[in-house]
Amino acid sequence: MRTKTVRVLLVEDDEGDAVLVESLLDEAAAPVILSRARTVQEAAALLPDAECVLLDLGLPDATGLDSLRRLLGEPDPPAILVLTGLTDERLGIDAVTSGAEDYLVKGQVDGELLLRSIRYAVERKRAEDAQRQLREAKLLAAEKTRLERGLLPPPLLQHGDLELAVRYQPGGMRMLLGGDFYDVVADDDGTVHVVIGDVCGHGPDEAALGVALRIAWRALVLAGQPAEKVLQTLHKVLVAERHAEGLFTTACMVTISSDRRTARYYLAGHPEPLLVLGPKIVELPKTKIGVPLGVLPGYTWQGHDVDLPPGWSLLCYTDGLIEGRVPDDVERLGVERLCELINRQAQRGPDWLDPLIAEVKELNGGELDDDMAVLLLQDRP
Template structure:
C-alpha cells in the first residue's frame, strides 16, 4: 500500500484584527521565489506542524500572519509516520487534534482496547473510556517522537477533563475547537513555545545541579583521610583548588602511620590545575599510600611513583613535584625526600620558623628517566611543627606589581602568625587568607597545606 505523501502549505493572509506572530519575513530571491532567510533564533519564521486525521476538511486552521504580514509556515500530517518526516529542526510547535475520529487507528504502536459486552446504559461510557485512552496514547507517542517541541492539543469543549489530563501528560496547553481563532491560536503557540523552552531550561538546570552535587560528593570522597591511629602527632590541613567551582585540583597530600610506628607524610603538585591533573593527583596519592603501607620509602618509592606517572599521564609534558617526610616512631627525627618540590618549614618553641635544608634534592617526577632522589636525615627535636605546602601558597603576588610572596615572604608571614600565638587549623587558615589578601583576590593556582605538630611531654 503506497504511503501518503506529506504535504506542506502556507496559510493565506488574514483579515484585519487577526493576531500577529513576531517572526521574521521570508526574503525574495532574484528569481522571485520566496525563500527563508537565516535569522537569529528570536526572529526566525515560526513553523506549526498540525497532526490531524482528516486533512481534507476535518480541521480548519485560522489564518495567522507574522510581524510583517507574511504567511506563516504550516505543515500537516495525517499520522505519526508523516509527522516524523515533517518534524525538522525548524518546527516550533505541534498541534495535535484529539477530537477527530479514529485518531489512534493511524498512530504507529497504538493498540486497540477491547471492551466487554455492555448494557444499554453502559455502552456509551465504555466506548468513551476506550477512545480517551487511545487519544492520550497518541499524545504520549507524539511526546516521545518530539521531546523537545512544544505541543498543543485540540479537543471539543465538552472534553475539558480530557484536555486537562493531556496537559498533565506533557502537553503545554489545550485549545477548544469551537473557540479556535487566529488571535487565540497565535497566543497559545507563543505561550507553548516559551513554556517548553522554560521547561527544558529548568530541566537542564536541575540536571546540572544534580551533576554538580554528584561531582562534589565524588571529589570530597577523593580527599584523603589521615591514618594516624596510635600516633601522638596532631594533624591539620587546608586545601583550595585553583579552578572555579571545583573541590579538587592537581595538588594532593596524604599521611599514614605504618605498623612500626613511623608516620609518613607527603604533599605533591601535578603541573596544571584542571580535571585531568586532579585525576592524576588522586592516582598518585593512592599509589603513594599503597606503596608506603607495603613498606617502600625514599628513592624506591619515588622511582615507582614516577613509573605510575609515566603510564597514567595524558601527555609526556606532564610532571609532578613531591615532598615526602618519614617521621621516626620517637618523633625526634625524620627522613626528607624532595622531587622538585619546595622544602618544608619547621618551627620550634622559642625559635623562629625556618625552611628545612633542600640541597641535593632530586628532579620532579616525570622529567628524567632513571632519576635518583637522595633521602636526607633531619633532626626535629622534642616539640615542633612541620608545615608541608605546594607552590600555590608562595606564588601569589604582593600588591599590584609582579613581586611574588615567595618562600622568604611565606616564612616571615608564618612567624608573624606564630608571634600572635596561632597554631594548628588557625595558623593554616590565617596563612591562606593572608596570601589571598596580599594577592588582591583568589589565588590562581591550587593550594594545599599540611601541618604536623608534636608537643613533648
C-alpha cells in the same frame, strides 16, 4: 502589568504561510519581535537571538524532522514549535517526541492560541533548562565528593604525639577539585610518612590522576617499600595513567622518625617543606629539587635529612599557596614573603594556619587562582 516581549524566529519558505502567521500575531496584539528565515541554514545563524522558533517542516534544504534535528543540534537551542499541515499531524507528534516543545496545525490556529502556545513553549523550555542545570549541579556535587574522598583521605595516623591539620581550596572558587592531593600514613613502630602532590592542570581528568597517584602511594608505603622505590613507581604509574603526553606531577614526600627527632624528605619538583619552631622559620640546608614525576625515566630522587627540635611544626603545601598576588607588586607572593607571614602569624599563638591562609587570600584580593593544599604536622609531646 507589562507583558514581556518574546523574540520569535519564523522558519518558513512559503510567503502565504508567513503572511498568515504575521497576521495571527497582529490579530492577538502579540508582544512579539518577529524575524524570519527561509532555510535551516539561515535559521541556524539567527538562532542565538531567538527565544522561540516556529518551524515549518518542509524547507528547501531539509525535509521532515531533519530540520528539527539540525536546529536542536545547535548550541543551547531555544524552544521550538513545529508547524504542520492538516495531513501531517502524525509528523507533529513525532516532532514532539524528537525534542520540539509542541506542534500546531496550520489552518486550525487563531492568534490567541498561537500566542499562548509561544508563551507556554518558552516557559517549558526555561523549566526544562532549570531542571537540567539542577541535575548537572547534583552530578557535579557527587563527582566532587567522590574525587574529594580519593584526593583528600582520612589520614592513617593513630599516635597522639602529633597534631595534623589539613586544608584544601580549589582555585578561583571552582566546584571541581584540581589535581592537588595529600596523604599521611603511620607504621606500627610510629614512623610517619607524608606526601603532598600537585598534578599540573585542573579538572576531573587531573583529579582522577591525582587519586590514582595518592592511592598508589599509600599502597606502596603500607607495603614497606623504600622511599626511592615509591617515587620511581609513582613515576611509572603517572606515565601509564596520564591522559596527555607530557603531563607531570610535583610531589614532596616526608618520613618522620618514630622518636620525632629527625625527618627525611624528598622533592620531585615541589616546594620544600617549611620547618617552624615557635614563631620562627628554621632554615633547612640547601638542597637540590629533583625533577617532577613523569619527566625523566629512570631518575633517582635523593633524600635530605633534617633534625627536628622539640616542639617543631612542619608545613607542606602546593604552590597555589605561594602563587597569589601581592598588592602593588607584579610578583607573586613567593616563599620568602610566605615565611614572613608565618613568622608574624605564629607570634600570635600556635593556631596560626587558618589566619595565615586568610592573609594570603586577602593579599591576593580574594580567592586564590590556583588550587591549594596545605598539610601541617606539629610535635605535641
